[in-house]
Amino acid sequence: MDARSTRRIRRSGFALAAMIAMSALLFKTPALAAEPEAAKKTEPAVKERIPDVLAPSPAPAPAASATAAKMVGREVCATCHTEKAEAFDKTFHGRKSLSNPKLANACESCHGPGSLHAESGDPTMILNPKKLDSGAAAALCMTCHKDKALMMWKTGAHANNNLSCVTCHSVHDGEGRKSLSKGATDTCLTCHKKQKTDMRLASHHPVPEGKMTCVSCHNPHGGIEGNLKADSVEEQCSKCHSDKLGPFANEHPPVADSCTNCHAPHGSANERLLKQPIQMLCISCHRSAHGGSGPTSTQATTFKRERCVDCHKDIHGSDRSPFFAQ
Numbered sequence: 060m061d062a063r064s065t066r067r068i069r070r071s072g073f074a075l076a077a078m079i080a081m082s083a084l085l086f087k088t089p090a091l092a093a094e095p096e097a098a099k100k101t102e103p104a105v106k107e108r109i110p111d112v113l114a115p116s117p118a119p120a121p122a123a124s125a126t127a128a129k130m131v132g133r134e135v136c137a138t139c140h141t142e143k144a145e146a147f148d149k150t151f152h153g154r155k156s157l158s159n160p161k162l163a164n165a166c167e168s169c170h171g172p173g174s175l176h177a178e179s180g181d182p183t184m185i186l187n188p189k190k191l192d193s194g195a196a197a198a199l200c201m202t203c204h205k206d207k208a209l210m211m212w213k214t215g216a217h218a219n220n221n222l223s224c225v226t227c228h229s230v231h232d233g234e235g236r237k238s239l240s241k242g243a244t245d246t247c248l249t250c251h252k253k254q255k256t257d258m259r260l261a262s263h264h265p266v267p268e269g270k271m272t273c274v275s276c277h278n279p280h281g282g283i284e285g286n287l288k289a290d291s292v293e294e295q296c297s298k299c300h301s302d303k304l305g306p307f308a309n310e311h312p313p314v315a316d317s318c319t320n321c322h323a324p325h326g327s328a329n330e331r332l333l334k335q336p337i338q339m340l341c342i343s344c345h346r347s348a349h350g351g352s353g354p355t356s357t358q359a360t361t362f363k364r365e366r367c368v369d370c371h372k373d374i375h376g377s378d379r380s381p382f383f384a385q
């Protein structure tokens with residue numbers, strides 16, 4: 060059995076213990092009792108509730124006659140929508156419509172054949188993606204976009220909360236290659252206020268400094284766990300902190316289980332993004348450490364003075380010491 064599968068087994072055993080402990084906590088918290096979704100998943104993190112501002116608008120079916128329409132080409136659309144067309148040419152899709160066959164029909168690649176609308180100027184004779192419900196708008200974009208990053212879309216938290224592609228992307232007014240209405244981080248912070256606050260705490264990832272963005276870790280289009288780019292928290296973190304995950308001869312089980320057992324990913328008032336001050340953090344799991352067998356008086360005073368990690372330096376795991384000392 061290799062080190063990786065050993066870790067997996069320990070991981071699941073540990074997760075189970077954590078779940079049992081957590082379920083006791085969950086049912087004590089009134090906020091969570093009102094939110095069966097979160098309770099069902101038995102996830103340790105308390106989820107932020109985002110107001111339901113995103114209820115889908117009813118989808119007006121495109122006028123039946125529009126299906127009988129024919130393609131007329133960009134120049135015809137531009138006669139009436141001059142500004143819109145000129146602005147569109149400068150966008151990423153606009154530029155790509157000159158070279159990429161998928162966009163050969165320019166405006167009508169997305170809006171559908173427009174002859175009937177172009178003759179009449181009747182807005183009900185053309186498809187306006189803004190008026191589609193979130194599922195239909197996403198389906199429109201996904202006729203061309205089936206990238207790997209979008210594979211999880213339908214099962215993701217965003218699709219299930221009625222976000223659609225055009226909530227974040229604007230193919231007409233968006234910035235840059237990704238056609239975003241705002242920068243990647245600002246896009247997220249319009250809705251995720253808790254993370255905005257967390258990122259202002261003393262210890263945080265350098266997102267506010269612009270050295271990282273929310274999408275350094277997250278895939279806005281969904282993911283297996285927590286909309287992360289990797290399949291699990293510890294794999295995500297170890298993309299940049301590979302030395303922490305091991306495998307080690309002596310593993311510290313909560314590390315391989317999830318970095319978030321000890322660290323808050325977004326920010327913390329404690330040093331090193333720790334969820335609690337170090338002593339309290341360690342003692343939350345090791346209540347009887349040194350005490351179980353009765354610490355000597357020297358040890359007792361030492362512990363008041365020294366941080367646990369002053370001695371247990373290789374806290375993420377060690378090849379040398381079963382006590383993570385150096």
Ligand code: HEC
Pocket residue numbers: 131132135136137138139140166167170172173174176177178179180181182183185186187188190
């Ligand atoms: C004869 C002028 C004319 C032409 C040509 C024309 N449009 Fe329009 N279009 C209008 C008018 C008028 C409206 C309704 C007022 C408005 O929203 O600006 C409109 C509205 C729209 C809307 C919004 C519909 C809604 O539900 O609000 C879209 C999308 C649109 N046009 C796309 C196109 C496309 C794509 C083409 C080329 C195939 C095109 N138009 C050609 C005049 C025109």
Ligand code: HEC
Pocket residue numbers: 133136137140143144145147148152165166167168169170187188189225228229230231232
């Ligand atoms: C890649 C897909 C795509 C292409 C190509 C495209 N549009 Fe759009 N268009 C959209 C989407 C999505 C919306 C609605 C949301 C938005 O404004 O971003 C929209 C909205 C519009 C509207 C209505 C704006 C409003 O305020 O309701 C008009 C008019 C329009 N497009 C015209 C055009 C014209 C003219 C072209 C070609 C020069 C064009 N579009 C090319 C996707 C596209």
Ligand code: HEC
Pocket residue numbers: 151152155159161162168169188199200201202203204224225228229230236237238
């Ligand atoms: C008719 C096909 C088509 C439709 C529909 C379409 N796109 Fe695109 N899109 C393209 C093409 C082609 C490219 C350029 C791909 C390339 O050459 O890299 C592109 C590029 C993009 C990119 C940048 C991709 C990258 O790799 O950086 C984004 C973001 C994007 N589209 C979003 C959207 C959104 C959101 C919608 C729906 C409103 C949409 N697209 C609808 C064809 C389409």
Ligand code: HEC
Pocket residue numbers: 197200201204206208209212217222223224225226227228237239243246274279280
């Ligand atoms: C919650 C906001 C959000 C939603 C909703 C969203 N996107 Fe994105 N999308 C982003 C951001 C942010 C990026 C830039 C990612 C990066 O730079 O790594 C992106 C990137 C992309 C890209 C470029 C490829 C990539 O992964 O970098 C495509 C294509 C794309 N989005 C299409 C879509 C489509 C299609 C939908 C709807 C099914 C959609 N997006 C929904 C925020 C969003």
Ligand code: HEC
Pocket residue numbers: 106107108109113215216217220222226227243246247248249250251273274277278279284285286287
């Ligand atoms: C328009 C509002 C909106 C925007 C913009 C938005 N989100 Fe969300 N996001 C939501 C909602 C609603 C949920 C579901 C909340 C819940 O689970 O309580 C969610 C959930 C999430 C989750 C939790 C996923 C899970 O499975 O637990 C993550 C992570 C996330 N969003 C990241 C992002 C990132 C990164 C961006 C920017 C690229 C972003 N969001 C932009 C509304 C938004």
Ligand code: HEC
Pocket residue numbers: 104105106107244247248251254255258264266271272273274275276277284285292295319324325
């Ligand atoms: C260093 C990586 C990283 C960065 C950067 C990051 N996140 Fe997260 N985020 C995580 C991890 C890990 C989780 C927990 C996932 C889990 O436990 O399933 C998470 C969870 C979330 C959740 C679900 C609720 C929660 O707090 O557990 C939301 C919403 C979220 N992130 C939004 C954001 C936003 C918005 C940004 C940018 C301001 C951002 N994240 C930046 C790693 C990151």
Ligand code: HEC
Pocket residue numbers: 262263264265270271275276292295296297298299300318319322323324330331332333
């Ligand atoms: C995209 C790369 C990246 C990912 C992914 C990432 N980090 Fe970081 N991390 C950084 C950078 C950059 C710093 C800041 C280093 C510095 O300031 O010297 C940092 C710093 C830290 C620190 C030290 C903070 C301090 O106050 O000194 C901790 C702890 C940390 N990360 C934990 C995590 C955890 C846990 C995860 C997974 C949820 C994670 N990181 C994912 C890039 C990343």
Ligand code: HEC
Pocket residue numbers: 293296297300303304311313314315317318319320321322331333337368374375
């Ligand atoms: C059992 C609790 C615990 C777990 C689980 C844990 N850490 Fe830590 N981590 C700590 C403590 C305590 C410190 C502070 C050590 C110090 O200050 O000497 C730390 C410090 C760090 C630092 C900053 C200091 C440095 O050495 O660069 C990074 C980065 C980090 N951890 C990443 C991770 C990653 C990645 C994971 C998951 C693979 C993880 N941690 C899991 C307790 C933990």
Ligand code: HEC
Pocket residue numbers: 311312313320321337340341342343344345367368371374381382383
């Ligand atoms: C989330 C719970 C958790 C946290 C927090 C935690 N540990 Fe552990 N630790 C464990 C588990 C589980 C073991 C495996 C041994 C066991 O089952 O008792 C372990 C093992 C150890 C060991 C190896 C000795 C032994 O009993 O096998 C040391 C030393 C240790 N931890 C120190 C620390 C220190 C110091 C901290 C604080 C930085 C800390 N731990 C935080 C759960 C935790």
Ligand code: HEC
Pocket residue numbers: 338341342345347348349350351361362365366367368369370371382384
């Ligand atoms: C002065 C150095 C030092 C400090 C400070 C220290 N330890 Fe230890 N710890 C050790 C040594 C050495 C061992 C190896 C066996 C022994 O002597 O008990 C050990 C063993 C352990 C063990 C495994 C044996 C047991 O008693 O369960 C745990 C768990 C542990 N320490 C947790 C902690 C925690 C939690 C803290 C902080 C409150 C801490 N240690 C502070 C040196 C220290």
